[in-house]
Amino acid sequence: MEAINIIQEIEEFKKLLSYSKNIGFFFGAGTSCAFGLPNVISLTNEVEAMLESEMKAYFQKLKISLEGLHGRKNISVEEILNYIRQIRDITGELKDREYDGINGGNARKLDEAICKNIFEIIKKKEEKADISELRKFIAWLDLWNRNYVKEIFTTNYDMLIERAMEKNNVPYFDGFVGAYEPFFWPESIEAFVGHSDLTYNWVRVWKLHGSLNWEFRKDSSTKSSKIIRIGKIGSPENELVIYPSKEKYNLSRKQPFIAYFDRLKNYLLQGELLFIFSGYSFSDQHINEIIFNGLRQNPRLYSIVFCFSDDQIEAMKEYCTSYLNLCVMSPKLIILNGKVHEWKYDESVGNTDQSDTYWDKSSEKLILGDFKKLVNFLLISSGRINRIGEVINGK
Numbered sequence: 527m528e529a530i531n532i533i534q535e536i537e538e539f540k541k542l543l544s545y546s547k548n549i550g551f552f553f554g555a556g557t558s559c560a561f562g563l564p565n566v567i568s569l570t571n572e573v574e575a576m577l578e579s580e581m582k583a584y585f586q587k588l589k590i591s592l593e594g595l596h597g598r599k600n601i602s603v604e605e606i607l608n609y610i611r612q613i614r615d616i617t618g619e620l621k622d623r624e625y626d627g628i629n630g631g632n633a634r635k636l637d638e639a640i641c642k643n644i645f646e647i648i649k650k651k652e653e654k655a656d657i658s659e660l661r662k663f664i665a666w667l668d669l670w671n672r673n674y675v676k677e678i679f680t681t682n683y684d685m686l687i688e689r690a691m692e693k694n695n696v697p698y699f700d701g702f703v704g705a706y707e708p709f710f711w712p713e714s715i716e717a718f719v720g721h722s723d724l725t726y727n728w729v730r731v732w733k734l735h736g737s738l739n740w741e742f743r744k745d746s747s748t749k750s751s752k753i754i755r756i757g758k759i760g761s762p763e764n765e766l767v768i769y770p771s772k773e774k775y776n777l778s779r780k781q782p783f784i785a786y787f788d789r790l791k792n793y794l795l796q797g798e799l800l801f802i803f804s805g806y807s808f809s810d811q812h813i814n815e816i817i818f819n820g821l822r823q824n825p826r827l828y829s830i831v832f833c834f835s836d837d838q839i840e841a842m843k844e845y846c847t848s849y850l851n852l853c854v855m856s857p858k859l860i861i862l863n864g865k866v867h868e869w870k871y872d873e874s875v876g877n878t879d880q881s882d883t884y885w886d887k888s889s890e891k892l893i894l895g896d897f898k899k900l901v902n903f904l905l906i907s908s909g910r911i912n913r914i915g916e917v918i919n920g921k
Contacts, residue, residue, distance in 0.1 A: 527866065527867060527868050528865070528867050528868075529867060529868045529869065529870035530860055530862060530867040530868070530869060530870065531870055531871070531872045531875055531876065532869045532870065532871050532884070532885055532892060533871065533872065533873070533875060533876035533877070533878060533881065534875060534876045535855075535860065535862070536881075536884050536885075537876055537877060539830065540907050542800050542828070542830075543800075543904070543907060543908075546798070546799075546800040547673045547674060547798065548673070548674040548797070548798055548799045548800065549670070549676075549799075549800045549801075549802065550676075550677045550678075550679070550793065550799060550800070550801045550802070551667075551677075551678045551679070551801075551802050551803075551804070552678075552679045552680070552801065552802070552803045552804070552806055553678065553679070553680040553681070553682060553687075553803075553804055553805055553806065553897075554680070554681050554682070554803070554804070554805040554806030554807055555681065555682060555805055555806075555807070556804065556805025556806065556807070556834050556895075556897065557680075557682065557804050557805035557897040558682045558684050558686060558805070559805065560659075560805070560896060560897040560898050561655040561656065561657065561659075561660065561686060562651055562654065562655050563648060563651050563652065563655065563682075563684055563686075564647065564648075564651065566602045566603065566604060566809075567600055567602065569602075569603055569644065569647060569648075570601070570602050570603040570606075572643070572647050573585075573603050573640055573643045573644060573647065574586070574589075576643045576646070576647070577639055577640075577643065578639070580632075581632075581635065581636050581639045584627075584628050584632060584633075584636050585606065585636065585640070587626070587627055587628070588606055588609055588610065588626065588628070589601050589606060591609075591626055592605055592606065592609055602809075603640060603644070604735070604769045606640070607637065607640060607641075607768070607769050608769070610633050610636055610637045610640070611637060613625045613626065613628060613630070613633040614630060614633045614634055614637065616630075617629060617630030617633065618630055619631060619633065619634045637765075638765055638766075641765070641766040641768050642766070644683065644738075644766075644768055645738055645766060645768075648683060648684050648738060649738065652684050652685060652686060655686060657686055657689055657690050657693070658918065659897075659898045659901050659902075660686055660687070660690040660901070661690045661693055661694055661918055662901055662905055662914055662918060663690075663901045663904065664687075664690045664691050664694050664696055664729075665694055665696075665914040665917040665918060666901070666904055666905055666908060666910070666914055667729065668694065668696050668729070668917075669908075669910055669913065669914065669917070670908075675718065675719065675726060675727075675728075675730060676729045676730065677729075677730040677732065677793060678729060678730065678731050678732070679732045679734060679786070679790055679793075680731070680732070680733055680734065681733075681734050681735045681806065681810065681813070682733070682735070683733070683735060683736055683737055683738050683768050683769075684738060685737070685738060685739060687731055688731070691729060691731075694917060694918070696729060697725075697727075697728040697729070698728055698729040698730070698731050699714075699725055699728045699729075699730055699731070700730070700731045700732065700733065700755070701714055701715045701732070701782060701785065701786075702754075702755040707743065707754045707755075707756075708754060708755040709752055709753070709754055709755075710752075710753050710754075710755075710781065710782050710785070712781075712785040715730075715732075715785055715786075715789050716785070716788070716789075718792075718796070732786040732789055732790065733782070733786070734783065734786050734787065734790070734810075734813060735768065735769050735783075735810075736766075736767045736768040736769055736782070736783070737755070737767070737768075738766070738768070739755055739756045739757070740753055740754070740755055740756075740766065740767035740768075740782070741753070741754055741756060741765065741766060741767060742765045742766075742767060753767050753781060753782060767782075787812065787813070787816060790813070790816050790817075790820075791816050791819070791820065794816070794817065794819075794820025794821075794824060794827055795820055795823055795824050795827075796824075797824070797826055798826040798827075799824070799826065799827050799828070800828055800829075800830070801827060801828070801829045801830075802829070802830050802832070803829065803830065803831040803832065804832050804895075804897050804900055805834070805897055806831070807838060807841075808831075808838075808841075808842060817829070818845070818849070821849045821851055821852055822849075825851065827851055828851050828852075828853075829851065829852050829853070830853045830854075830855065831852070831853070831854040831855065832855055832894045832895045832900060833854060833855065833856035833857075833895045834856075834857075834895035834896065835856060835857065835895070836856045836857055836858050836859050838854070838856060839854060839856045839859040839860075839861060839866065842854055842861065843861060843866050846861050847861060847864045847865065847866070848864060849864065850863055850864055855892055855894065855895070856892070856895060857869075857889075857891035857892050857893070857895060858890075858891055858892075869890075869891070869892060871885060871887070871890065880906055880907075883899075883902060883903045883906050883907070884899075884903050
């Protein structure tokens with residue numbers, strides 16, 4: 527296997543950061559894990575442990591069914607939620623109809639219990655999270671050039687990004703409008719705003735898997751429901767909107783999930799763009815299809831994926847090696863120009879200044895798969911670390 531010099535590759539990355547007018551970000555669960563929140567497997571185990579006996583039995587039964595269906599262990603809570611919602615749809619949530627040993631009424635109860643547990647687990651850990659590093663990233667992003675709207679796509683349900691932006695007094699927009707019970711307005715995200723628009727410099731945050739502060743609110747007069755966004759989260763009063771299901775894709779009114787997916791599709795096709803992934807495992811096939819479609823159709827799109835472990839390279843190499851505009855970096859390996867290479871650290875070529883911001887000499891590995899390390903690298907490379915510190919300290 528041919529080796530690639532990490533020093534030269536990082537110098538190229540720095541040039542991309544310097545010259546790219548448009549940079550977008552995609553954050554997966556790994557970014558939140560950096561702040562003490564659980565990954566999807568840990569979350570699955572914690573959710574199961576918190577369920578009461580009857581609901582836990584149903585959870586375990588459906589988990590076993592999915593293990594047999596997919597031929598693997600480590601079924602995630604998101605996969606279980608999707609299956610439950612399909613059962614709810616098939617049974618019409620009726621108690622006298624069942625599928626795979628669970629009736630429609632209990633499927634709804636199990637769905638609600640799982641989402642409530644997810645809420646409690648993440649909220650408790652989120653309250654203890656130190657978001658100072660995330661605030662530094664938001665400050666860096668806010669100070670970065672303003673020729674294009676800044677956009678963050680994320681599969682995380684937590685409120686860490688929102689907290690960091692509000693702590694920094696950075697305005698942002700997520701497609702919800704209103705003050706009393708903000709409702710989703712799909713028309714507001716379908717167009718790309720011009721420089722004269724008041725919101726042009728607002729950061730866009732698109733939460734592709736829902737959020738802890740989204741709820742289904744039923745209208746007692748029409749019996750229909752809509753998705754609303756609540757403010758500072760306390761305890762959910764209604765069914766939470768976490769992780770999209772087939773039912774939510776098929777609602778007559780365009781809901782956040784499908785609208786955000788359309789936004790991602792159009793964003794990746796709009797022209798020159800550097801799109802950076804952190805903490806995303808490429809486990810959502812709906813999202814993957816949009817990403818790889820963008821890589822195929824837009825030759826001016828270049829994507830860089832930072833992985834926390836080398837296992838992700840192994841998982842991705844079969845379908846990533848055909849994309850020359852995709853670079854995947856892990857601690858020991860890199861997919862570049864469609865081929866898998868090993869890293870080498872050759873001090874005879876390139877600038878070794880600040881190499882400790884991206885390379886651990888003792889273990890000989892790239893450290894940018896850790897979101898906090900990536901943030902530190904971006905800050906130091908920008909040359910604005912003092913100004914960013916002033917922003918964080920309120921000066």
